[in-house]
Amino acid sequence: xxxxxxxxxxxHVQLSTKSKLFSGGSTGFGAEPNTHVDLxxxxxxxxxxxxxxxxxxxxxxxxxxxxxEINQTSSFDRKNYFYPDxxxxxxxxxxxxxxxxxxxxxxxxEDGEKIINITRAHLEEDAGKSIHDLFExxxxxxxxxxxxxxxxxxxxxxxxxxxxxVAYFKAIRQIVTFLDICDGNMAQGSMRCDVNVSVxxxxxxxxxxxxxxxxxxxxxxxxxxxxxxxxxxxxxIEAGNSVVQETRLYxxxxxxxxxxxxxxxxxxxxYFPCPDLLPVVISDDELNEIKSNLPELPEQKIKxxxxxxxxxxxxxxxxAASKTMANIFExxxxxxxxxxxxxxxxxxxxxxLLNKDNIDIEESxxxxxxxxxxxxxxxxxxxxxxxxxSVLEEIWSSGDDVDAIIESKGLVQIQDETILVKxxxxxxxxxxxxxxxxxxxxxxxxxxxxGQVMKETQGKANPKSVNEILKKLLS
Amino acid sequence: xxxRYKTIKExxxxxxxxxxxxxxxxxxTFSLIxxxxxxxxxxxxNKENAILKAENINKESPSILNGIxxxxxxxxxxxxxxxxxGSNMLSSFIPPYSATVIENLEKAGCISxxxxxxxxxxxxxxxxxxxxxxxxxxxxxxxxxxxSSGGSAAAVAAGIVPAxxxxxxxxxxxxxxSLCGISGLKPTYGRISRWGMIAFASSLDQAGPMARTAExxxxxxxxxxxxxxxxxxxxxxxxxxxxxxxxxxxxxxxxGIVKEFDLSKLDNDVVKVFxxxxxxxxxxxxxxxxxxxxxxxxxxxxxxxxAPAECSSNLSRFDGVKFGKRSExxxxxxxxxxxxxxxxxxxxxxxxxxIGSYVLSAGFxxxxxxxxxxxxxxxxxxxxxxxxxxxxxMSPTTRxxxxxxxxxxxDPIQMYLEDLFTIPAxxxxxxxxSIPNGMIESKPIGLQLIGNYLDEQKILQVAHNFQxxxxxxxxxxxxxxx
Numbered sequence: 001x002x003x004x005x006x007x008x009x010x011x012h013v014q015l016s017t018k019s020k021l022f023s024g025g026s027t028g029f030g031a032e033p034n035t036h037v038d039l040x041x042x043x044x045x046x047x048x049x050x051x052x053x054x055x056x057x058x059x060x061x062x063x064x065x066x067x068x069e070i071n072q073t074s075s076f077d078r079k080n081y082f083y084p085d086x087x088x089x090x091x092x093x094x095x096x097x098x099x100x101x102x103x104x105x106x107x108x109x110e111d112g113e114k115i116i117n118i119t120r121a122h123l124e125e126d127a128g129k130s131i132h133d134l135f136e137x138x139x140x141x142x143x144x145x146x147x148x149x150x151x152x153x154x155x156x157x158x159x160x161x162x163x164x165x166v167a168y169f170k171a172i173r174q175i176v177t178f179l180d181i182c183d184g185n186m187a188q189g190s191m192r193c194d195v196n197v198s199v200x201x202x203x204x205x206x207x208x209x210x211x212x213x214x215x216x217x218x219x220x221x222x223x224x225x226x227x228x229x230x231x232x233x234x235x236x237i238e239a240g241n242s243v244v245q246e247t248r249l250y251x252x253x254x255x256x257x258x259x260x261x262x263x264x265x266x267x268x269x270x271y272f273p274c275p276d277l278l279p280v281v282i283s284d285d286e287l288n289e290i291k292s293n294l295p296e297l298p299e300q301k302i303k304x305x306x307x308x309x310x311x312x313x314x315x316x317x318x319x320a321a322s323k324t325m326a327n328i329f330e331x332x333x334x335x336x337x338x339x340x341x342x343x344x345x346x347x348x349x350x351x352x353l354l355n356k357d358n359i360d361i362e363e364s365x366x367x368x369x370x371x372x373x374x375x376x377x378x379x380x381x382x383x384x385x386x387x388x389x390s391v392l393e394e395i396w397s398s399g400d401d402v403d404a405i406i407e408s409k410g411l412v413q414i415q416d417e418t419i420l421v422k423x424x425x426x427x428x429x430x431x432x433x434x435x436x437x438x439x440x441x442x443x444x445x446x447x448x449x450x451g452q453v454m455k456e457t458q459g460k461a462n463p464k465s466v467n468e469i470l471k472k473l474l475s
Numbered sequence: 476x477x478x479r480y481k482t483i484k485e486x487x488x489x490x491x492x493x494x495x496x497x498x499x500x501x502x503x504t505f506s507l508i509x510x511x512x513x514x515x516x517x518x519x520x521n522k523e524n525a526i527l528k529a530e531n532i533n534k535e536s537p538s539i540l541n542g543i544x545x546x547x548x549x550x551x552x553x554x555x556x557x558x559x560x561g562s563n564m565l566s567s568f569i570p571p572y573s574a575t576v577i578e579n580l581e582k583a584g585c586i587s588x589x590x591x592x593x594x595x596x597x598x599x600x601x602x603x604x605x606x607x608x609x610x611x612x613x614x615x616x617x618x619x620x621x622x623s624s625g626g627s628a629a630a631v632a633a634g635i636v637p638a639x640x641x642x643x644x645x646x647x648x649x650x651x652x653s654l655c656g657i658s659g660l661k662p663t664y665g666r667i668s669r670w671g672m673i674a675f676a677s678s679l680d681q682a683g684p685m686a687r688t689a690e691x692x693x694x695x696x697x698x699x700x701x702x703x704x705x706x707x708x709x710x711x712x713x714x715x716x717x718x719x720x721x722x723x724x725x726x727x728x729x730x731g732i733v734k735e736f737d738l739s740k741l742d743n744d745v746v747k748v749f750x751x752x753x754x755x756x757x758x759x760x761x762x763x764x765x766x767x768x769x770x771x772x773x774x775x776x777x778x779x780x781x782a783p784a785e786c787s788s789n790l791s792r793f794d795g796v797k798f799g800k801r802s803e804x805x806x807x808x809x810x811x812x813x814x815x816x817x818x819x820x821x822x823x824x825x826x827x828x829x830i831g832s833y834v835l836s837a838g839f840x841x842x843x844x845x846x847x848x849x850x851x852x853x854x855x856x857x858x859x860x861x862x863x864x865x866x867x868x869m870s871p872t873t874r875x876x877x878x879x880x881x882x883x884x885x886d887p888i889q890m891y892l893e894d895l896f897t898i899p900a901x902x903x904x905x906x907x908x909s910i911p912n913g914m915i916e917s918k919p920i921g922l923q924l925i926g927n928y929l930d931e932q933k934i935l936q937v938a939h940n941f942q943x944x945x946x947x948x949x950x951x952x953x954x955x956x957x
Contacts, residue, residue: 039572043792045565045673045799046552046574048706078788080835082812089791139808141796270835272844275677275785278707 002202008157020147022049033142043087055149058181068103075279085128098122117156162226225250332372365399373402480634501529504544516629520589541584546639549590552671561605564819574671583698591626600893618877621651628655638686646897649909653872656919659685664904665710668703674789676782689938693717721939726760731865748913766861780847787831868925872909876918911947
């Protein structure tokens with residue numbers, strides 16, 4: 001029997017606003033528990049929410065970047081349930097009238113490009129955090145995160161396998177980081193997703209019963225959780241049973257999903273329009289202003305790199321894949337005027353190091369200014385390309401400043417001709433046999449002399465000068 | 476010279492003429508509070524701070540409210556002063572901030588002498604649901620003062636303070652004003668900021684003044700209103716001087732009588748009082764016009780869907796986790812919720828949370844909550860058409876005078892019908908007030924005037940004109956009442 005998988009994702013993107021969705025409380029990460037909490041975040045009696053306009057602007061940017069309908073009038077609803085880290089006993093969200101309607105996003109799959117339809121994207125507030133392991137027999141509540149703005153992006157059930165789900169998640173992450181609406185930091189929980197998975201016999205038109213896997217926050221776990229869940233569901237059906245509609249949790253340690261609550265146990269959230277908040281209306285002017293200030297997106301960057309900077313499309317794609325990489329590229333180009341060289345280093349050595357460590361560029365110790373300086377030191381002949389490689393490796397491990405590394409390791413290229421002539425002459429003098437053979441027509445031996453000079457100078461000699469000097473001395 | 480039963484205007488004159496000093500006025504007020512302790516109209520006093528403020532007051536301030544003692548309904552958060560909302564749940568809650576209304580009034584020079592008793596979370600029409608006990612009506616200690624702003628109404632009616640703040644979700648200012656023989660105004664929804672008002676039903680709640688005269692209500696309103704960026708439902712509208720037009724003649728003013736308010740179902744005495752008022756207005760040159768509000772009979776059921784729905788959500792935050800009461804009996808999370816809320820809330824609050832949760836639940840939302848909101852729109856439309864024909868709409872405020880405590884027994888529906896005439900103005904967001912217009916068996920009763928959207932000026936003018944030619948508002952309970 002061949003099985004077909006149907007997957008839909010709900011991605012929660014934490015918007016990078018300075019203050020929370022309904023209060024002036026700070027959204028900063030990593031503060032002491034309950035220090036980024038104001039009266040509204042605590043849900044004190046008598047307080048009222050005021051919607052953060054910037055969160056709307058950021059949501060609209062996402063909508064515009066995914067060719068989505070923007071609902072210029074949108075409204076908030078209350079989702080009622082009890083939990084200690086939900087201070088008001090309800091979450092304010094957009095159920096009936098979300099700010100962003102139907103849109104699309106392009107993803108790269110093994111079979112080429114695929115368009116995934118986005119159902120909607122709506123604003124909502126995050127809850128706080130329950131801390132179960134800090135106090136013996138008690139649960140702590142940290143409300144720092146309570147009220148942080150989230151954009152929940154809901155896809156249509158059009159994703160066919162775990163790899164596509166990851167590709168979709170990556171595409172969303174790429175867009176939100178390019179739009180500067182989210183820092184994309186998965187480790188800090190800035191992006192999390194719920195995955196709806198169902199399976200059906202190939203050719204069936206009806207969707208199978210789905211299970212929802214909650215709160216996954218890494219690419220790796222998305223893939224593993226989905227694959228595990230698909231296998232589980234197929235096993236259930238093949239054993240003659242039916243899949244139960246339920247919410248499941250992914251356990252990354254055991255690599256399995258387990259039931260959290262069934263449909264029958266599901267909360268009745270008693271949604272209704274939040275009477276404390278008027279519908280938010282975005283004027284045409286406001287919308288146009290956001291449109292005209294939309295940052296350049298990956299596809300536009302690739303096009304510009306190819307047509308204006310003359311990069312190969314494959315190079316352009318690698319560089320424009322992440323906002324950080326693109327920023328590093330653009331800063332270095334500005335400072336050095338040698339964009340081909342900049343691209344060569346990013347696509348070559350830098351990408352190789354990233355692959356080796358299996359990390360993203362923003363997780364590396366390479367800063368855009370330090371990288372630009374590295375290229376500058378090559379183009380101003382302070383160091384050779386070969387030395388630059390070792391400097392890059394040093395940056396990779398220590399994050400130190402390029403000039404400091406060059407200085408402390410004495411890597412400055414030897415430019416002084418008289419010194420180089422002296423070294424070259426002594427090598428010629430000490431190798432009479434090779435000189436004779438070279439002069440007798442063994443041209444290949446030229447490389448031997450270059451190598452000897454480089455060895456003597458520990459690679460610091462300017463290769464171009466060495467070539468010229470040797471040619472002169474050996475003629 | 477006694478300060479008892481004095482109006483804001485009179486007390487302000489006394490202060491200006493040095494008939495009484497600022498500290499003396501406040502000391503006297505606390506003596507009156509002490510003498511009338513049996514009314515149980517105050518839950519918490521603010522004595523030390525109030526006296527301190529009076530001693531340090533800026534005597535040069537031109538504000539008519541400067542140094543005037545007022546009582547605050549215990550539903551407004553007051554910084555560092557206990558705010559209970561009449562509930563065990565908040566019996567030890569001390570807010571870290573003050574409501575905008577409190578700040579506005581205190582900025583104008585008012586001195587808050589204490590927090591007044593009220594029905595628990597403003598749910599009730601007799602002040603019998605308060606955790607802190609019943610409030611007695613100064614006109615008869617066996618009578619209820621009405622609710623939910625019963626403590627504020629009783630304190631003003633007993634002449635302890637010239638004015639108090641109240642809130643009105645379905646009649647909670649106007650009904651106790653009627654039953655206690657004072658004037659009370661519920662402004663247009665959004666006139667006064669809700670920041671710091673502990674929410675009952677957010678789309679209906681509105682703060683307002685309770686005072687001895689319509690003129691004092693206008694004075695209070697001048698300082699209670701503000702556009703507050705902290706409340707997105709607060710209106711960004713011009714705030715007029717509400718006293719500026721109250722003396723204008725009402726000759727030619729068109730007063731609407733609602734066809735669907737079937738007065739024949741009321742006691743003869745109530746009808747007689749109402750008809751007397753009509754005659755008085757006619758003698759002043761007002762014209763009466765019958766208006767039809769075809770959907771008005773749906774007001775009470777609509778209200779008892781919308782208000783409990785919002786209340787069920789608004790009161791979810793009282794869960795024993797962060798503030799307020801926490802049960803000692805709980806051994807796990809679910810028990811914490813169950814015990815805390817079982818112990819913390821009284822029966823009426825629980826009843827409304829249950830009704831509200833029911834009407835919002837999956838499968839019932841469309842039939843109840845959504846339908847109720849649609850009806851609400853129809854009621855608003857009815858008023859809009861009516862106000863094309865008339866300037867104000869007039870009705871009795873209540874179905875009768877104050878009733879005896881315990882007399883509505885265990886039937887909540889009888890209590891809910893108390894608000895028959897007052898609820899429509901809340902559903903439509905319109906301003907409405909009640910002024911005393913007669914006595915039935917030595918008990919006061921009130922007349923309701925409903926105004927067009929944002930037109931508090933008109934109802935205040937119509938009310939003040941009435942009070943210029945009548946003395947119902949000047950009557951005081953006899954001293955030997957028991």
